[in-house]
Amino acid sequence: MLNAIIHGKAGRIELGNGTETLSWRQLYQQREDLLTAAFFSRFTYLSGLLQHRLLKQWLGGVGDFTAFEKIDYWPRYDLEKRDDRNFVEPDLLLNFEDCDLLIEVKPPKGGDQYQEQWQLEIEGYFAQEKRLKPLYFLAIGRIGSVLAELDDESLQEKYPQFQKANAIGWKAIASQLRKCLIEGDLDVQDRRIIEDMQKALSLYGIRVRDLRWEDLHKLTDEAPLNLDSLTAWSLYVN
Known part of the structure; x- marks a missing residue:
């Protein structure tokens, strides 16, 4: 399809x-749910090692995601003590042998991430999941500065199994997928799956293209050439 x-x-x-x-x-x-389904249904077919490699990058270098078990799309957690809403629905719950990962997705042109939603989803997990594990939380897209607003320490005091929250933009994810293909150490199956994941992103206009000198020139028109401009060049996205 x-x-x-x-x-x-x-x-x-x-x-x-x-x-x-x-x-x-x-x-x-x-529809952001179609992006979620198209991208992560393909992610589940990647080899365990590549799943671990990508998720660890997206979470800032932490976690063991080598033993994937299953994925739950849009798990629903009822909120019994709130008057303003009855439930919360993260986009994804990925179960691994040694941990779980909640993911909240926002498309490039959708609404912004906000920390109250993250906190409710984390609280919902610990209140209603029957098989609790160390939990990570990942927000993808429209992240702004919301990560700095989340009080990790309070969550860890309340829920000792909560490990870490991180946020990443689609631009960075697209760049990392491109890097996987360029490095050339993927087997045939992983390569085809990564290419399909790129196609899913391309329908939202998230495309990484080959680096060109003229792009670097554009980026340095308003600022001197330095490490920041080179980093921006490496993440150049249409």
Whole structure:
């Protein structure tokens, strides 16, 4: 289905009384849940070592994610003591042999991440999951400065099994996937899966392209050449 959408072969969907239509590409771009499903359903087929390598990078260098067990899409945690909302629904719960990982996804043009939602999702996990493990939390996309607002220490005092929260943008993830392909140490299956994950991101306009000298020139028009500009160049995304 993903390739059919990319190549314009998926057709259109009738809206309302049938007088208007919407392409599958437009629908995909409007629904963050489709990005979540397309990207992470492919992630689950990666080798354990590559899953570990990517998640450890995305979480800032911590965690053991080599023994993947299963993925739960949009787990629902009821909130019994709140008047403003009845439940919270993280996008993903990834279960590993030695830990769990909650993931909250925001598309590039969607709403921003916010720490109250993160905290409720973490609290919901510890209140309702039957098999508790050391827990990590990862926010992807539209992160802004919200990570600095999260009180990790208070969460760790309340929930000793809570390990760490981290946030990462889609630009950095796309760049890391590209780096995996360039380094050339992937087997055939992992390479094909990474390429498919890149295609899923491309439908949202998240594409890493080969570095070009003219791009570096553009980045240094307003600032001198230094380590920061070289880093920005290495993450250049259309």
